[in-house]
Amino acid sequence: MDTLFSLQDQTAVLTGAGGVIGGAMAKALAARGARVAVLDLALDAAEKVAAAIREEGGEAIAVQANVLERESIEQAAAEVTKQFGPAQILVNGAGGNKKEATTAPDLSFFDLPPDALRWVFDLNFLGSVLPSQVFGRPMAERNEGVVINISSMNSFRPLTRILAYSGAKAAINNFTQWLAVHLNQGGASSVRVNAIAPGFFETTQNKFLLRDEKTGNLTPRGQQIVDHTPMGRFGEPDDLIGTLIWLVSPAAKFVTGIVVPVDGGFSAYSGV
Numbered sequence: 001m002d003t004l005f006s007l008q009d010q011t012a013v014l015t016g017a018g019g020v021i022g023g024a025m026a027k028a029l030a031a032r033g034a035r036v037a038v039l040d041l042a043l044d045a046a047e048k049v050a051a052a053i054r055e056e057g058g059e060a061i062a063v064q065a066n067v068l069e070r071e072s073i074e075q076a077a078a079e080v081t082k083q084f085g086p087a088q089i090l091v092n093g094a095g096g097n098k099k100e101a102t103t104a105p106d107l108s109f110f111d112l113p114p115d116a117l118r119w120v121f122d123l124n125f126l127g128s129v130l131p132s133q134v135f136g137r138p139m140a141e142r143n144e145g146v147v148i149n150i151s152s153m154n155s156f157r158p159l160t161r162i163l164a165y166s167g168a169k170a171a172i173n174n175f176t177q178w179l180a181v182h183l184n185q186g187g188a189s190s191v192r193v194n195a196i197a198p199g200f201f202e203t204t205q206n207k208f209l210l211r212d213e214k215t216g217n218l219t220p221r222g223q224q225i226v227d228h229t230p231m232g233r234f235g236e237p238d239d240l241i242g243t244l245i246w247l248v249s250p251a252a253k254f255v256t257g258i259v260v261p262v263d264g265g266f267s268a269y270s271g272v
Protein backbone atom coordinates (compact mmCIF):
# COMPACT_ATOMS: atom_id res chain seq x y z
CA MET A 1 0.00 0.00 0.00
CA ASP A 2 2.85 2.39 0.84
CA THR A 3 4.33 1.99 -2.66
CA LEU A 4 0.94 2.20 -4.34
CA PHE A 5 0.16 5.54 -2.73
CA SER A 6 3.70 6.92 -2.43
CA LEU A 7 4.59 10.43 -3.58
CA GLN A 8 8.22 10.18 -2.51
CA ASP A 9 10.62 12.13 -4.78
CA GLN A 10 7.72 13.83 -6.55
CA THR A 11 7.49 17.57 -7.15
CA ALA A 12 3.93 18.92 -7.03
CA VAL A 13 2.81 22.33 -8.28
CA LEU A 14 -0.59 23.63 -7.23
CA THR A 15 -2.10 26.84 -8.59
CA GLY A 16 -4.52 28.82 -6.43
CA ALA A 17 -2.98 26.99 -3.49
CA GLY A 18 -3.19 30.02 -1.23
CA GLY A 19 -6.95 29.31 -1.27
CA VAL A 20 -9.04 26.97 0.85
CA ILE A 21 -9.22 23.88 -1.38
CA GLY A 22 -5.78 24.29 -3.03
CA GLY A 23 -4.18 24.93 0.37
CA ALA A 24 -5.65 21.75 1.85
CA MET A 25 -4.47 19.80 -1.18
CA ALA A 26 -0.95 21.26 -0.95
CA LYS A 27 -0.70 20.23 2.70
CA ALA A 28 -1.92 16.72 1.92
CA LEU A 29 0.56 16.19 -0.91
CA ALA A 30 3.40 17.41 1.32
CA ALA A 31 2.28 15.09 4.11
CA ARG A 32 2.58 12.17 1.65
CA GLY A 33 6.19 13.17 0.95
CA ALA A 34 5.98 15.39 -2.16
CA ARG A 35 8.00 18.59 -2.53
CA VAL A 36 5.30 21.22 -2.96
CA ALA A 37 5.30 24.50 -4.88
CA VAL A 38 2.42 26.65 -3.66
CA LEU A 39 1.47 29.02 -6.51
CA ASP A 40 -1.02 31.84 -6.13
CA LEU A 41 -1.69 35.33 -7.41
CA ALA A 42 -1.72 36.36 -3.75
CA LEU A 43 1.86 35.70 -2.59
CA ASP A 44 1.05 36.29 1.09
CA ALA A 45 -1.65 33.59 0.99
CA ALA A 46 0.76 31.19 -0.74
CA GLU A 47 3.45 31.95 1.81
CA LYS A 48 1.12 31.13 4.71
CA VAL A 49 0.38 27.69 3.24
CA ALA A 50 4.05 26.98 2.47
CA ALA A 51 5.06 28.06 6.00
CA ALA A 52 2.42 25.77 7.54
CA ILE A 53 3.78 22.86 5.49
CA ARG A 54 7.36 23.55 6.57
CA GLU A 55 6.26 23.79 10.21
CA GLU A 56 4.91 20.24 9.89
CA GLY A 57 8.29 19.10 8.55
CA GLY A 58 7.33 19.11 4.87
CA GLU A 59 9.12 20.73 1.92
CA ALA A 60 7.37 23.72 0.35
CA ILE A 61 8.02 26.99 -1.42
CA ALA A 62 5.61 29.81 -2.22
CA VAL A 63 5.74 31.30 -5.72
CA GLN A 64 3.65 34.13 -7.09
CA ALA A 65 1.98 33.27 -10.40
CA ASN A 66 -0.93 34.58 -12.42
CA VAL A 67 -2.53 31.64 -14.23
CA LEU A 68 -3.80 34.00 -16.91
CA GLU A 69 -0.36 35.20 -17.96
CA ARG A 70 1.89 32.79 -19.76
CA GLU A 71 5.03 34.75 -18.85
CA SER A 72 4.18 34.72 -15.17
CA ILE A 73 3.66 30.95 -15.26
CA GLU A 74 6.95 30.45 -17.17
CA GLN A 75 8.77 32.44 -14.46
CA ALA A 76 7.14 30.38 -11.72
CA ALA A 77 8.06 27.16 -13.55
CA ALA A 78 11.70 28.28 -13.78
CA GLU A 79 11.72 28.97 -10.04
CA VAL A 80 10.14 25.60 -9.21
CA THR A 81 12.56 23.71 -11.47
CA LYS A 82 15.53 25.52 -9.95
CA GLN A 83 14.48 24.61 -6.41
CA PHE A 84 12.76 21.25 -6.79
CA GLY A 85 13.40 19.94 -10.34
CA PRO A 86 10.64 19.41 -12.93
CA ALA A 87 7.11 18.90 -11.64
CA GLN A 88 5.53 15.45 -11.85
CA ILE A 89 2.20 16.67 -10.43
CA LEU A 90 0.19 19.73 -11.48
CA VAL A 91 -3.03 20.62 -9.70
CA ASN A 92 -4.94 23.39 -11.49
CA GLY A 93 -6.67 24.81 -8.43
CA ALA A 94 -7.01 28.50 -9.29
CA GLY A 95 -10.60 29.34 -10.14
CA GLY A 96 -13.72 31.01 -8.86
CA ASN A 97 -16.71 33.16 -9.56
CA LYS A 98 -17.70 36.75 -8.87
CA LYS A 99 -20.81 38.76 -8.16
CA GLU A 100 -20.65 40.83 -11.35
CA ALA A 101 -21.00 37.67 -13.46
CA THR A 102 -23.89 36.27 -11.39
CA THR A 103 -27.54 36.99 -12.14
CA ALA A 104 -29.49 38.62 -9.28
CA PRO A 105 -32.77 40.51 -8.82
CA ASP A 106 -30.96 43.67 -9.96
CA LEU A 107 -28.75 41.99 -12.59
CA SER A 108 -30.57 40.02 -15.26
CA PHE A 109 -29.04 37.62 -17.76
CA PHE A 110 -29.74 40.25 -20.42
CA ASP A 111 -27.48 42.76 -18.66
CA LEU A 112 -24.56 40.58 -17.54
CA PRO A 113 -21.47 42.56 -18.57
CA PRO A 114 -19.21 40.84 -21.12
CA ASP A 115 -16.08 41.80 -19.17
CA ALA A 116 -17.28 39.99 -16.04
CA LEU A 117 -18.34 36.92 -18.04
CA ARG A 118 -14.96 36.84 -19.80
CA TRP A 119 -13.12 37.23 -16.48
CA VAL A 120 -14.86 34.22 -14.94
CA PHE A 121 -14.59 32.09 -18.06
CA ASP A 122 -10.91 32.88 -18.49
CA LEU A 123 -10.02 32.24 -14.85
CA ASN A 124 -11.72 28.84 -14.80
CA PHE A 125 -10.85 27.61 -18.30
CA LEU A 126 -7.80 29.39 -19.70
CA GLY A 127 -6.39 29.50 -16.16
CA SER A 128 -6.08 25.70 -16.27
CA VAL A 129 -5.04 25.45 -19.93
CA LEU A 130 -2.03 27.81 -19.67
CA PRO A 131 -0.39 26.09 -16.65
CA SER A 132 -1.03 22.73 -18.35
CA GLN A 133 0.91 24.01 -21.38
CA VAL A 134 3.84 25.26 -19.32
CA PHE A 135 4.13 22.43 -16.77
CA GLY A 136 2.79 19.79 -19.19
CA ARG A 137 5.55 20.23 -21.76
CA PRO A 138 8.33 18.65 -19.64
CA MET A 139 5.85 15.98 -18.49
CA ALA A 140 5.21 15.08 -22.15
CA GLU A 141 8.92 15.17 -22.99
CA ARG A 142 9.82 12.93 -20.05
CA ASN A 143 6.65 10.82 -20.38
CA GLU A 144 6.02 11.25 -16.68
CA GLY A 145 3.40 13.25 -14.84
CA VAL A 146 -0.17 13.79 -13.68
CA VAL A 147 -2.46 16.78 -14.18
CA ILE A 148 -5.48 17.27 -11.91
CA ASN A 149 -8.12 19.81 -12.88
CA ILE A 150 -10.71 21.08 -10.43
CA SER A 151 -14.18 20.92 -11.92
CA SER A 152 -17.50 21.41 -10.14
CA MET A 153 -21.05 20.07 -9.83
CA ASN A 154 -22.22 22.70 -12.31
CA SER A 155 -20.12 21.08 -15.03
CA PHE A 156 -22.64 18.22 -15.26
CA ARG A 157 -25.80 20.33 -15.04
CA PRO A 158 -25.64 24.12 -14.83
CA LEU A 159 -26.51 25.74 -11.53
CA THR A 160 -28.81 28.75 -11.63
CA ARG A 161 -27.31 32.25 -11.70
CA ILE A 162 -23.64 31.41 -12.37
CA LEU A 163 -23.59 31.33 -16.15
CA ALA A 164 -19.91 31.71 -17.02
CA TYR A 165 -18.70 29.61 -14.08
CA SER A 166 -20.98 26.73 -15.13
CA GLY A 167 -19.90 26.98 -18.76
CA ALA A 168 -16.21 27.15 -17.89
CA LYS A 169 -16.37 24.12 -15.58
CA ALA A 170 -18.18 22.13 -18.29
CA ALA A 171 -15.30 23.14 -20.56
CA ILE A 172 -12.86 21.85 -17.92
CA ASN A 173 -14.41 18.37 -18.06
CA ASN A 174 -14.08 18.45 -21.84
CA PHE A 175 -10.47 19.71 -21.58
CA THR A 176 -9.64 16.93 -19.09
CA GLN A 177 -10.71 14.29 -21.60
CA TRP A 178 -9.14 16.14 -24.53
CA LEU A 179 -5.73 16.60 -22.93
CA ALA A 180 -5.63 13.02 -21.62
CA VAL A 181 -6.13 11.68 -25.15
CA HIS A 182 -3.86 14.28 -26.76
CA LEU A 183 -0.89 13.56 -24.52
CA ASN A 184 -1.21 9.78 -24.71
CA GLN A 185 -1.59 9.80 -28.49
CA GLY A 186 1.30 12.26 -28.83
CA GLY A 187 3.74 9.74 -27.37
CA ALA A 188 3.39 10.49 -23.64
CA SER A 189 1.56 7.25 -22.97
CA SER A 190 2.20 7.40 -19.19
CA VAL A 191 1.05 10.97 -18.53
CA ARG A 192 -2.43 11.14 -17.02
CA VAL A 193 -5.02 13.92 -16.81
CA ASN A 194 -8.03 13.69 -14.49
CA ALA A 195 -10.41 16.02 -12.71
CA ILE A 196 -12.10 16.18 -9.33
CA ALA A 197 -15.59 17.68 -9.24
CA PRO A 198 -16.17 18.88 -5.68
CA GLY A 199 -19.66 19.36 -4.34
CA PHE A 200 -20.14 22.46 -2.17
CA PHE A 201 -17.44 23.80 0.12
CA GLU A 202 -17.57 27.11 1.95
CA THR A 203 -14.64 29.13 0.61
CA THR A 204 -13.75 32.72 -0.23
CA GLN A 205 -15.00 32.70 -3.80
CA ASN A 206 -18.57 31.49 -3.05
CA LYS A 207 -19.21 32.96 0.41
CA PHE A 208 -21.41 35.70 -1.05
CA LEU A 209 -23.79 33.06 -2.45
CA LEU A 210 -23.95 30.76 0.59
CA ARG A 211 -24.03 33.11 3.61
CA ASP A 212 -25.83 36.33 4.38
CA GLU A 213 -23.11 38.98 4.58
CA LYS A 214 -24.55 40.61 7.72
CA THR A 215 -25.92 37.72 9.79
CA GLY A 216 -23.66 34.88 8.58
CA ASN A 217 -26.75 32.66 8.32
CA LEU A 218 -27.23 30.41 5.31
CA THR A 219 -28.86 32.14 2.35
CA PRO A 220 -31.92 30.37 0.85
CA ARG A 221 -29.52 29.13 -1.87
CA GLY A 222 -27.07 27.81 0.75
CA GLN A 223 -29.93 25.98 2.50
CA GLN A 224 -31.15 24.58 -0.83
CA ILE A 225 -27.67 23.14 -1.47
CA VAL A 226 -27.53 21.43 1.94
CA ASP A 227 -31.08 20.09 1.43
CA HIS A 228 -30.05 18.73 -1.98
CA THR A 229 -26.96 17.00 -0.59
CA PRO A 230 -28.03 13.56 0.71
CA MET A 231 -25.22 13.62 3.28
CA GLY A 232 -26.78 16.84 4.61
CA ARG A 233 -23.75 19.13 4.85
CA PHE A 234 -21.20 21.18 2.96
CA GLY A 235 -17.92 19.44 2.17
CA GLU A 236 -14.78 20.00 4.24
CA PRO A 237 -11.54 20.46 2.26
CA ASP A 238 -10.21 17.23 3.84
CA ASP A 239 -13.03 15.32 2.11
CA LEU A 240 -11.14 15.78 -1.17
CA ILE A 241 -7.81 14.38 -0.02
CA GLY A 242 -8.33 10.63 -0.44
CA THR A 243 -9.46 11.10 -4.05
CA LEU A 244 -6.56 13.45 -4.77
CA ILE A 245 -3.91 11.09 -3.37
CA TRP A 246 -5.42 8.17 -5.29
CA LEU A 247 -5.47 10.10 -8.59
CA VAL A 248 -1.89 11.42 -8.36
CA SER A 249 -0.27 8.22 -7.06
CA PRO A 250 0.75 4.99 -8.82
CA ALA A 251 -2.52 3.47 -7.49
CA ALA A 252 -4.26 5.21 -10.42
CA LYS A 253 -1.63 4.51 -13.08
CA PHE A 254 -4.21 3.25 -15.62
CA VAL A 255 -6.78 5.96 -14.82
CA THR A 256 -6.94 8.93 -17.18
CA GLY A 257 -9.54 11.26 -18.68
CA ILE A 258 -12.09 10.95 -15.87
CA VAL A 259 -13.96 13.41 -13.65
CA VAL A 260 -14.57 12.15 -10.10
CA PRO A 261 -17.41 13.75 -8.13
CA VAL A 262 -16.73 14.23 -4.41
CA ASP A 263 -20.08 15.67 -3.46
CA GLY A 264 -21.88 13.92 -0.59
CA GLY A 265 -24.30 12.48 -3.13
CA PHE A 266 -25.41 15.81 -4.69
CA SER A 267 -25.07 14.60 -8.28
CA ALA A 268 -26.95 11.36 -7.55
CA TYR A 269 -30.03 13.05 -6.07
CA SER A 270 -32.87 14.14 -8.33
CA GLY A 271 -34.41 16.29 -5.60
CA VAL A 272 -37.36 13.87 -5.12
Ligand code: NAD
Pocket residue numbers: 015016017018019020021022039040041042045065066067068092093094095096097123127150151152153197198199200201202203204205206
Ligand atom coordinates in the same frame (compact mmCIF):
# COMPACT_ATOMS: atom_id res chain seq x y z
P1 NAD B 1 -10.59 30.19 -2.93
O1 NAD B 1 -11.13 31.52 -3.31
O2 NAD B 1 -10.42 29.85 -1.49
O3 NAD B 1 -9.19 29.94 -3.67
C1 NAD B 1 -8.92 30.35 -4.97
C2 NAD B 1 -7.47 30.81 -5.03
O4 NAD B 1 -7.14 31.12 -6.40
C3 NAD B 1 -7.22 32.10 -4.23
O5 NAD B 1 -6.14 31.91 -3.33
C4 NAD B 1 -6.88 33.15 -5.29
O6 NAD B 1 -5.92 34.10 -4.86
C5 NAD B 1 -6.32 32.28 -6.40
N1 NAD B 1 -6.40 32.94 -7.71
C6 NAD B 1 -7.40 33.70 -8.19
N2 NAD B 1 -7.08 34.18 -9.41
C7 NAD B 1 -5.84 33.71 -9.70
C8 NAD B 1 -4.96 33.87 -10.80
N3 NAD B 1 -5.31 34.60 -11.87
N4 NAD B 1 -3.76 33.26 -10.76
C9 NAD B 1 -3.39 32.52 -9.67
N5 NAD B 1 -4.18 32.34 -8.60
C10 NAD B 1 -5.40 32.92 -8.61
O7 NAD B 1 -11.57 29.16 -3.65
P2 NAD B 1 -11.71 27.58 -3.61
O8 NAD B 1 -13.14 27.32 -3.43
O9 NAD B 1 -10.71 26.96 -2.72
O10 NAD B 1 -11.40 27.25 -5.14
C11 NAD B 1 -10.44 26.31 -5.59
C12 NAD B 1 -10.98 25.62 -6.83
O11 NAD B 1 -12.07 24.76 -6.46
C13 NAD B 1 -11.55 26.57 -7.89
O12 NAD B 1 -11.25 26.08 -9.17
C14 NAD B 1 -13.03 26.47 -7.67
O13 NAD B 1 -13.74 26.81 -8.82
C15 NAD B 1 -13.16 25.01 -7.32
N6 NAD B 1 -14.40 24.58 -6.68
C16 NAD B 1 -14.80 25.11 -5.51
C17 NAD B 1 -15.98 24.65 -4.94
C18 NAD B 1 -16.49 25.18 -3.64
O14 NAD B 1 -17.58 24.82 -3.23
N7 NAD B 1 -15.73 26.04 -2.97
C19 NAD B 1 -16.75 23.67 -5.56
C20 NAD B 1 -16.30 23.16 -6.76
C21 NAD B 1 -15.13 23.62 -7.31
